[in-house]
Amino acid sequence: MMQCGWPLMGPLRWLHYLNKEVKVRAGKGEEHRGWLLSVDPVSASVVLVSFGEAVAVRVVMGHAVEAVEVLRAAADDETAKRLRSVFLPPPSPCLDP
Amino acid sequence: SLRSSVAPPLERPGERRTAEMKKLYGGDAAKIMAMEAAMQLNFERNCDLKQPKYWPVIPLKL
Amino acid sequence: SISSSAASDTNSEQLQKEQDARSVLREGFLRCLLSMTNKKVQFQMYENVKVEATFGASDIDVLNFQVSDLHTPIGVQKEALIRCQDVISFTFDV
Numbered sequence: 001m002m003q004c005g006w007p008l009m010g011p012l013r014w015l016h017y018l019n020k021e022v023k024v025r026a027g028k029g030e031e032h033r034g035w036l037l038s039v040d041p042v043s044a045s046v047v048l049v050s051f052g053e054a055v056a057v058r059v060v061m062g063h064a065v066e067a068v069e070v071l072r073a074a075a076d077d078e079t080a081k082r083l084r085s086v087f088l089p090p091p092s093p094c095l096d097p
Numbered sequence: 098s099l100r101s102s103v104a105p106p107l108e109r110p111g112e113r114r115t116a117e118m119k120k121l122y123g124g125d126a127a128k129i130m131a132m133e134a135a136m137q138l139n140f141e142r143n144c145d146l147k148q149p150k151y152w153p154v155i156p157l158k159l
Numbered sequence: 160s161i162s163s164s165a166a167s168d169t170n171s172e173q174l175q176k177e178q179d180a181r182s183v184l185r186e187g188f189l190r191c192l193l194s195m196t197n198k199k200v201q202f203q204m205y206e207n208v209k210v211e212a213t214f215g216a217s218d219i220d221v222l223n224f225q226v227s228d229l230h231t232p233i234g235v236q237k238e239a240l241i242r243c244q245d246v247i248s249f250t251f252d253v
Contacts, residue, residue, distance in 0.1 A: 011180035018184075027247045030203065038187030041121075043221035043243070047191050055253040057191065064247040086253055087190035122185070123178030132189045133219040139196075140216040143225045147215075149238035152229055157205040157245040 006065040007044035014039035019083055021072035024048065027064040034058055035075060035083055036068075049086055051079070057086070192217050200226070200251045202241065208232070212239065214251070 017036045024032045024046055034048030037057075044062025049055060075083060118126040143149075195214040202210050212226035221243050229239040 011177050011184055014184060015180040028205065028207070030247055032248065038184050038191065040188035040221065041181045041184050042188075042219075045188065045221065047188060056250060057194075057253060058248055058250045059191065060248040061243060061246050063244065087187070087194045121178065122182045123175055125178070125182035125186075129182060129185055129189075132186065132193075136189060136192065136216065137219045140218045140223075140225055143215045144240070147225070147227070147238040149225055149240045150236070152210075152231060152236055152239040152241060153208075153245070156242055157208065 006068060007062045009044075011039075011041050014041070014044075017068060017070065019075045019080055020070050021075070022046075022048070023069045023071055024060050024065060025067040025069075026060045027066065030060075030064075032058050032060060033071065035079065037083055037086060049083060051082060055082075055086060194253065195251055198251045200249050202249045203247045204241075204245050205247060208245075210241075212241075217243075 017039065020036055021033070022036045024034075026032065032048055034050040034056075037047040037049050039046055040062065044065065046060045046062070046065060046068065048058045048060070050058070115126070115130070118130050122129045196216065198214050200212060200214045202212070204210065210229055210231055212229040215225040215227055217224050223243060224241040224246075226239050226241060227237065229236040229241075
């Protein structure tokens with residue numbers, strides 16, 4: 001599924017891409033894959049997260065986005081949980097089991 | 098643009114901004130405004146303190 | 160408004176959905192920017208320019224990034240502002 005006019009799509013349509021694995025094509029032949037964590041409603045910038053040895057974040061500026069393609073429609077429970085915690089402060093030690 | 102360019106008369110800028118944010122973010126407007134205010138303050142304080150210059154001097158893209 | 164109550168109910172429901180979506184998305188993005196504070200960030204810019212810098216802060220309109228120790232192709236600039244319009248994408252490790 002390809003999308004054009006990304007910056008004009010609006011919050012409800014951007015929300016459909018949340019927590020999905022996507023491929024973003026951007027200016028000058030860049031291509032980035034990752035789990036879509038958010039889309040800034042002000043700049044249409046896309047936040048992608050990928051889990052490797054480290055948690056890597058890639059933000060593609062809204063003005064540079066050419067196409068967003070969904071690769072995997074749903075994150076498994078483990079990935080969804082990791083996605084929710086990426087930008088949250090680590091849990092306080094006393095709450096750990 | 099989502100923001101109206103026609104300002105009604107006799108309205109203070111703060112009120113107008115609050116009304117616009119309320120229209121955009123509904124019940125979460127106060128929370129978003131607080132986060133944005135903290136971020137903007139940080140940006141402005143750093144710029145005052147460090148006096149950064151644009152790099153590159155000439156924009157790469159216009 | 161002079162629209163019928165049914166229509167305005169639908170409209171206000173739609174509006175609220177949109178506001179909720181916008182709030183969730185904006186908060187997620189602001190948290191992302193906040194988490195970048197003092198992190199090393201690699202910027203991919205137009206004209207095939209790649210630079211690395213320590214992130215300071217962004218303005219809320221996402222027009223400028225304030226950074227330190229910017230490694231440019233011709234040397235290090237201690238304090239700099241990067242125009243977001245010049246940037247294609249940027250990356251950092253959490």
